[in-house]
Amino acid sequence: MFTQDMAVKLFPEVEGYSRRVKSDRRLRKDLNKLLRPIKNRLDRDTDEVIDQFFGNIGSIKSALESDADFIFENDPASTSVDEVIMSYPGFYAILVYRIANSLARLNVPLIPRIMTEYAHSKMGIDIHPKATIDSPFFIDHGTGIVIGETAIIGKRVQLYQGVTIGALSVKKELCDTKRHPTIEDNVIIYAGSTILGGETVLGHDSIIGGNVWLTESIPPFSLVYHQHEIKIRQKRGS
Numbered sequence: 001m002f003t004q005d006m007a008v009k010l011f012p013e014v015e016g017y018s019r020r021v022k023s024d025r026r027l028r029k030d031l032n033k034l035l036r037p038i039k040n041r042l043d044r045d046t047d048e049v050i051d052q053f054f055g056n057i058g059s060i061k062s063a064l065e066s067d068a069d070f071i072f073e074n075d076p077a078s079t080s081v082d083e084v085i086m087s088y089p090g091f092y093a094i095l096v097y098r099i100a101n102s103l104a105r106l107n108v109p110l111i112p113r114i115m116t117e118y119a120h121s122k123m124g125i126d127i128h129p130k131a132t133i134d135s136p137f138f139i140d141h142g143t144g145i146v147i148g149e150t151a152i153i154g155k156r157v158q159l160y161q162g163v164t165i166g167a168l169s170v171k172k173e174l175c176d177t178k179r180h181p182t183i184e185d186n187v188i189i190y191a192g193s194t195i196l197g198g199e200t201v202l203g204h205d206s207i208i209g210g211n212v213w214l215t216e217s218i219p220p221f222s223l224v225y226h227q228h229e230i231k232i233r234q235k236r237g238s
Helices: 002-010 024-041 046-055 057-074 081-087 089-104 111-123
Strands: 137-139 157-159 164-166 194-196
Touching: 002 024, 002 057, 002 089, 002 111, 024 046, 024 111, 046 057, 046 089, 057 081, 057 089, 057 137, 089 111, 089 137
Parallel strands: 137 157, 164 194
Antiparallel strands: none
């Protein structure tokens, strides 16, 4: 599969160095084969798409190295960058997203979405390939995370499991509008929180606590949390 072959090309340790790294020539042929059925839907020549995609490989790898370092630096449970690359589902989902996003930016239809849905099926992390996500970026645990198509995420953002960066209900004819939030730099969003709406902006250096439901913008340096009451009482007969 091209997605996994590209992942191994960028980071052979993803599969513990057990899988053969394909040459650029072989990978170019594989991509050409993938593009052939949708050739008439491309807005440029197939060879141009392939050249531009492989011309971006250096910047993709650089961004991913920054992502891996950021995860290692901010997760007390991680013991090395290699451990992050080899075993963290969040890193793998980001890896596939950055490959798919590079193709999406070249207006390649269908294939980028298939790539991110492959990662979704393996990792339980759903990132739309057209989302805009800067580097470094950190997904911790990751299960149940959803990031929508028009979301914009800045540098050094940290997301925990169950976070949704989604859209409010909109009509199909508004599909080309910005429907998903903007997350500025240095924001942390803890588990189970839902951030919705294309006009919603989370200001930089903010912290969103667990289980927050947010559909409006907040200024920089905000602390947002959901407050609830827990009662503990003795059972009868104890």
